Amino acid sequence: MPRPSASAFVLLVAVAALLAGVSVAAEEEVVTCSGMVPMSDRVGRISIADFGGVGDGRTLNTKAFREAVYRIRHLHRPGGTLLYVPPGVYLTESFNLTSHMTLYLAKGAVIKATQDTSNWPLIAPLPSYGRGRERPGGRYMSFIHGDGLQDVIITGENGTIDGQGDVWWNMWRQRTLSFTRPNLIELVNSRDIIISNVVFQNSPFWNIHPVYCSNVVVRYVTILAPLDSPNTDGIDPDSSSNVCIEDSYISVGDDLVSVKSGWDEYGIAYGRPSSNITIRRLTGSSPFGGIAIGSETSGGVENVLAENINLYKVGVGIHVKTNTGRGGFIRNITFSDVYVETARKGIKISGDVGDHPDDKYDPNALPVVKGILIKGVWGTNVQQAGLIRGIKDSPFTGVCLSNINLRGKPGPREAPWLCSDVSGAAFKVSPSPCSELTSVSQSVSCATYS
Ligand SMILES: *[C@@H]1O[C@H](CO)[C@@H](O)[C@H](O)[C@H]1NC(C)=O
Numbered sequence: 001m002p003r004p005s006a007s008a009f010v011l012l013v014a015v016a017a018l019l020a021g022v023s024v025a026a027e028e029e030v031v032t033c034s035g036m037v038p039m040s041d042r043v044g045r046i047s048i049a050d051f052g053g054v055g056d057g058r059t060l061n062t063k064a065f066r067e068a069v070y071r072i073r074h075l076h077r078p079g080g081t082l083l084y085v086p087p088g089v090y091l092t093e094s095f096n097l098t099s100h101m102t103l104y105l106a107k108g109a110v111i112k113a114t115q116d117t118s119n120w121p122l123i124a125p126l127p128s129y130g131r132g133r134e135r136p137g138g139r140y141m142s143f144i145h146g147d148g149l150q151d152v153i154i155t156g157e158n159g160t161i162d163g164q165g166d167v168w169w170n171m172w173r174q175r176t177l178s179f180t181r182p183n184l185i186e187l188v189n190s191r192d193i194i195i196s197n198v199v200f201q202n203s204p205f206w207n208i209h210p211v212y213c214s215n216v217v218v219r220y221v222t223i224l225a226p227l228d229s230p231n232t233d234g235i236d237p238d239s240s241s242n243v244c245i246e247d248s249y250i251s252v253g254d255d256l257v258s259v260k261s262g263w264d265e266y267g268i269a270y271g272r273p274s275s276n277i278t279i280r281r282l283t284g285s286s287p288f289g290g291i292a293i294g295s296e297t298s299g300g301v302e303n304v305l306a307e308n309i310n311l312y313k314v315g316v317g318i319h320v321k322t323n324t325g326r327g328g329f330i331r332n333i334t335f336s337d338v339y340v341e342t343a344r345k346g347i348k349i350s351g352d353v354g355d356h357p358d359d360k361y362d363p364n365a366l367p368v369v370k371g372i373l374i375k376g377v378w379g380t381n382v383q384q385a386g387l388i389r390g391i392k393d394s395p396f397t398g399v400c401l402s403n404i405n406l407r408g409k410p411g412p413r414e415a416p417w418l419c420s421d422v423s424g425a426a427f428k429v430s431p432s433p434c435s436e437l438t439s440v441s442q443s444v445s446c447a448t449y450s
Pocket residue numbers: 066095096123141145146147
C-alpha cells in the first residue's frame with residue numbers, strides 16, 4: 001500500500017483551496033432573472049380532480065381541462081387561480097390557458113397529449129410566417145395554447161408535459177402531414193409568463209414557442225426528445241422581447257434554443273423584432289445547433305446575451321443563420337463562456353441557411369448582420385472550429401472573436417477556419433482564424449464592434 005505522499009498532500013491542499021473557492025463563490029450573488037416577472041401567489045386553488053379529471057393514463061380529460069380553464073376565466077379572482085394537477089397520467093386533447101392562472105403539476109403528474117390526431121384543432125398561420133412553417137395554410141394548434149394572455153405560470157414539482165410526438169414524427173417521415181405539426185406549448189401575444197420546474201418531452205414540433213410576447217421567464221426546465229426526432233427545437237423566442245432562459249437542460253432533435261422573428265416577406269411586413277433575450281447556464285445535446293439565432297429573422301434580432309453554456313455532442317455549438325430574402329437584421333449579439341465537447345462545428349455564422357415560404361420572397365431583401373461578439377469558448381473534439389459565410393452584397397461586419405480555443409480530435413487533421421464576406425477582429429483564437437478577421441492585440445478592441 002503506498003504511503004501518504006507528497007502528491008496526497010498536494011491533493012489535500014487542492015481540495016481545501018477548492019472548498020474555499022466554493023464558499024467564496026457561494027457568497028457571490030448569482031445573476032438570475034427570477035425577479036423579472038412577479039411570481040403571483042395564487043390564493044384561489046382548484047384541482048383538475050374537481051372537474052372530473054382522472055389520472056389513469058386512459059381516460060380522456062379534455063373536458064376537465066377546458067372546463068377548469070373556463071372556470072378560472074370566469075371566476076375572475078383577484079390574484080388569479082391555480083389549477084392543481086395531482087400525481088397521475090392525464091391524457092387529453094389540446095387546451096387553451098387563460099390569464100391570471102398557474103398550471104401546477106405535482107410531482108408525478110403527467111399531462112399527456114392524445115395520439116388521435118384526427119380531431120386536432122387548426123388555427124390560422126402566424127402573420128409573420130404567412131403560412132404554416134412546414135406546410136402551406138393553417139397549422140395545428142399547440143398542445144397547450146395561449147393567445148392574448150397575461151400573468152400565466154406553468155410550474156410545479158417537475159411534473160411532465162408529454163406531447164407523445166412519435167405519431168407526428170412518423171407522419172412527417174412518411175410525408176403524410178396535411179398541416180404544420182403542433183408545438184408543445186405556444187403563447188401568442190402574451191406577457192408576464194413564467195415557465196419553471198416542468199419536464200417537457202416528445203413534442204410533435206418545437207417545444208416552447210413564445211411569439212409576439214414580452215417578459216417571459218423560462219427556468220429550471222428539462223426538455224427531452226429523441227435526437228432523431230424532426231424539428232423538436234427546445235425553446236424558440238420569436239418576435240418577442242425581454243425573454244430570459246436559464247438553468248435548464250435540453251436534449252432534443254433540433255436547436256436547443258433558437259431566437260427567431262418571422263419568415264421572409266411576411267416577417268418583414270410584420271416587422272416585430274426579438275430583443276433583449278438572455279440565455280444562461282444551459283446544458284444540452286442536439287444533432288443541430290446548441291444556441292442558435294435564425295434562420296427566420298425577418299423582423300430583426302438584437303440584444304441577445306448567451307452565457308455559461310455547456311454543450312455535449314452537438315452539430316454546431318453556436319449557430320447564427322439567415323438567408324437572402326430574409327431582410328431584417330441580427331445585431332448586438334454576445335456569446336460568452338461556452339464549452340463545447342464533440343461537435344461538427346464550433347461556431348457557424350452563415351447567410352445561406354433555410355428555405356423560403358413561397359416564391360414571392362424578395363431576393364433583394366438582404367439581412368444586415370452586425371456586431372457579433374463571441375468570447376471565452378473552449379471546445380474539444382470539434383471537427384471544424386469555425387465557418388463564417390457572409391452575403392456578398394451585404395457582408396457581415398463587426399464579428400469579434402476573443403479567447404477561443406477549439407480543438408479537434410487529437411491528431412494532425414484539424415479543419416481550418418473558413419470565412420467569406422465578413423470583417424471584424426480576433427484576439428487569442430486557436431486554431432488561428434481566417435485572415436478576414438483582423439488580428440488584434442487586446443480583447444477590448446472587440447468593444448468597438450458591439
Ligand atoms: C383556443 O384558442 C384558439 C386560438 O386563440 C381559438 O381559435 C380556439 O377557439 C380556442 N379554443 C377554445 C376551446 O377556447
